[in-house]
Amino acid sequence: MDEQQKSAIPAAxxxxxxxxxxxxxxxxxxxxxxxxxxxxxxxxAGLTPTGYAAKMAVEAATGQEPNAASGDLRELxxxxxxxxxxxxxxxSNVNQVAAAWHSTGELxxxxxxxxxxxxxxxxxxxxxxxxxxxxxx
Numbered sequence: 118m119d120e121q122q123k124s125a126i127p128a129a130x131x132x133x134x135x136x137x138x139x140x141x142x143x144x145x146x147x148x149x150x151x152x153x154x155x156x157x158x159x160x161x162a163g164l165t166p167t168g169y170a171a172k173m174a175v176e177a178a179t180g181q182e183p184n185a186a187s188g189d190l191r192e193l194x195x196x197x198x199x200x201x202x203x204x205x206x207x208x209s210n211v212n213q214v215a216a217a218w219h220s221t222g223e224l225x226x227x228x229x230x231x232x233x234x235x236x237x238x239x240x241x242x243x244x245x246x247x248x249x250x251x252x253x254x
Contacts, residue, residue, distance in 0.1 A: 145170060161192065196245055203238035207231060 147155065152166075159169035210231040217225045 143174075193245060193249065196241065200238050200241045200245065203234065203241070207235035207238065210235075 155170060156166050159166040162169055164172065210228075214225060214228045214231070217223070
């Protein structure tokens with residue numbers, strides 16, 4: 118990853134700090150795969166890996182359902198909004214194609230591109246639906 122890509126990634130935030138600081142540390146040992154999973158989940162949640170692990174451990178220990186998915190849900194929401202916007206734009210394009218067809222008897226040259234974009238938006242919705250389905254299983 119080059120410096121420009123690194124600067125485009127927002128810095129992870131720390132969990133809410135206590136003053137004075139938390140006096141206890143617990144060491145956890147992870148495999149390479151487990152560490153990567155924690156890092157990805159932490160990045161998705163906008164936390165440091167240590168803060169993420171601590172937050173999930175405390176939530177599980179207190180009987181709360183760990184909210185590991187909150188960052189993932191935000192990302193899913195952004196993607197759903199983008200796909201929704203694309204489908205709405207396609208609806209507008211369909212109205213324009215219909216108006217052109219009725220007035221000239223010909224389809225506009227951009228109609229095929231609009232159909233391709235709609236197919237891509239539907240594919241994104243299918244992918245998002247599959248991701249949500251996997252999360253809920």
